[in-house]
Amino acid sequence: MSPTLSPAHNDGLAALEARLREDLAWLELPAPAWVPPRYAEYTRVLDVAIIGAGMAGLTAAAELRMLGIEHIQLFDQANAGHEGPWVTYARMNTLRSPKQLTGPALRFPALTFRAWYEAQFGRGQWEALNKIPRTQWMDYLRWYRKVLALPVINDTHVVRLQPREDGLLALELRTSGDAQTHTVLARHVVLATGREGLGGAYVPAVARHLPAHRHAHSSDAIDFDALRGRRVGVVGASASAFDNAACALEAGAARVDMFIRRSELPRINKLTGIGSPGLVHGFMHLPDAWKWRFLHYSAQSQTPPPRDSVLRVTRHENAYLHLGSPITHADAHADELAIDTPKGRYRLDYLIFATGFHSEIDTRDEFAVIAPHVRRWRDRFDPGAELDNEELASSPDLDSRFAFQERVPGGCPALARIHCFNHAASLSHGKVAGDIPAISDGAQRLARAIASMLFDADRDSHYAALQAFDKAELAGDEWTDADAPSVIDES
Structure with a gap:
């Protein structure tokens, strides 16, 4: 349970925001x-459009703004304050990540979750905190968006991404209710589309x-209250599998x-064991075979579910874990499901698949124009x-700028x-x-x-600005030329 706010805590947050403003000014x-x-059809063209205003989209937008790339816009299909998974389909009680990780703070101490938390609840509460409550992380991200004044348009999804002949990218958008x-x-265009990435x-x-x-x-959105008294099956052993099982149990599933x-x-969480700045900055420069080996081994080893998530399930006497039990067949009957595994048949009322995501860009209607041109690792x-x-084979083969590359050179330069x-x-960047x-x-x-690309694309304008710049720093009266001919007075 989160600590209760008081007026003093609100004063603390105001002081933190003042500190952040001063840090940025210095x-x-x-x-x-x-x-x-840049203008087209009498309209100012966005320098960067970001699809997705969750943690990744907000962090990217914040850094673009820090670099002086001002004309940007984020679009998100969720309601304001509900971007990303944190208060939608994420169902864990607390984050898995250690509380001290700086996350999207961009190396600004005043932007960290810790600074935000201590400003409201104090150092003692921070020290007593074990892990960050999931919904409180969303509160922090809402503050992050507000304090940095990041421009987000909510309730809007992309219908189509269309490259144009003039080199611009057209985003056909639909706002809810329109x-x-x-x-x-x-x-x-930046696709900050989270865990589902390019697929679903x-x-x-x-x-x-x-x-x-x-x-x-x-x-998916699941009505767990409707599962009260029901027989529920969950497929998978990931964190989300245990979190969904726990939600069903806590809602009263039979x-x-x-x-x-x-x-x-x-x-064992294998990648945690080698986490370092070396991995962060070095992975993208590894030979392809080594990139593949690292992520293939990690995928085969799998990430264990958090201990808290497992205990959240196993404390219930009506929870049953079936190891070595892949589903081999499933039948639907009038009033139930029949599930077969190598260990037997089970009759259920409802089945939840915690089976992850895929990255097949061909399956997304909004990317239909560019998908045939995108080069995959395969x-x-x-x-x-x-x-x-x-899963790795379907990953896009990105360049050093996170940009897509063409399957056939010249097929779609806008990528x-x-x-x-x-x-x-x-797989490309770590x-x-x-x-x-x-x-x-x-x-x-x-x-x-992106800053580098924008500067290069506008090099003619920047060169013209270089030539036109005429603000003198010297007036010309600061010196005399020692070798100039003397002026002789003949009077």
């Missing part, structure tokens, strides 16, 4: 705007013929069966049969200005585009790359 940030305005779409133009929820084939009202993916393919739960890299991994800043970037530990490093890498 560092001369944000930098003055320097990108020449029958008509509208279009904005941008020079660069992965549901195994065995589920695809089941009635929609009897199953869901863990990322019984929850968890079907886990592996014969043992994973216990298009140019063969890891061999021993390291075969379809160089569409940046994939989400989970799908992991875990810097979605997870809390390195999100600031990823955002700085992205923003600096």
Whole structure:
């Protein structure tokens, strides 16, 4: 339970915001705007449009602003304050990440969660805090957006992303409640689309013929109250599998069966063991074969669910974990589901698939124009049969600027200005585009790359400005030329 706010706590937050303003002023940030305005069809073109205003989108926008790239806009399909998974389909009680990680703070102490928390609740409460409550993390992100005045348009989703012949990118958008779409133009587009990345929820084939009202993916909106007294199954052993099972149990489900393919739960988070600035900054420069080996091994080892999440389930006597039990068949009957595993048949009322996400860009209607041109890792890299991994193979093959690359050179040059800043970037760049530990490093890498591209694209304008600049720093009367001929007075 979060501590209760008092007027003194509110004063503390005001003092923190004043401190942040002073820190930025001393560092001369944000930098003055320097990108020449671009117009098309009598409208100012966005320098950067960011799709998604969750943690990744906000951090990227903040760093772009710090670099003086001012004309940006974020678009998010969620209601204001509900961006990302934190108060939608994330169902853990607390974050997995240690509380001291600086997350999206961009190396500003006053932007950290700790500073925000202590300003309101005090140092003692911080020291007593074990892990960050999930909903409180969302409160922090709401403050982050407000204190940095980041421009977000909510309740808006992308209908189509369309490159234009003039080099601009057209975003056809629809705002909730509007029958008509509208279009904005941008020079660069950042896809900060979170864990679902370029694809969406992965549901195994065995589920695809089941009635929609009897199953869901863990990322769906689920009415857990409606599961009271019901027999619920959960597929998977991830953190989200245990979190969804716990929600069903806490809502009063009669019984929850968890079907886990592996014969043992994973216990070791392998990537945590090598977490370092070396991994953050070095991964993207590894040879392709080594990138693949690192992420393939990590995927095969799997990330264990948090101990708290497991205990949240196993404390219930009506929770049953079935190891070595992949679902081999599922039937829908008039009033129940019948699920087969190698260990038997189970009858359920509802089934939740906590089976992760895929990155197949071809499945997203809004990317239909660019998807055929996007080069995937499978298009140019063969890891061999021993390291075969379809999820990695479907990852986009990004350049050093998080930008897509063409499958066929010349097929869609605009891809160089569409940046994939989400989970799908992991194989090309490492875990810097979605997870809390390195999100600031990823955002700085992205923003600096876009700044470089914008400057290069406008080099003629910048050169003309260089030539036209005429503010003299010397008046000309500060010296005399010692070698100039003397003036002789002949009078």
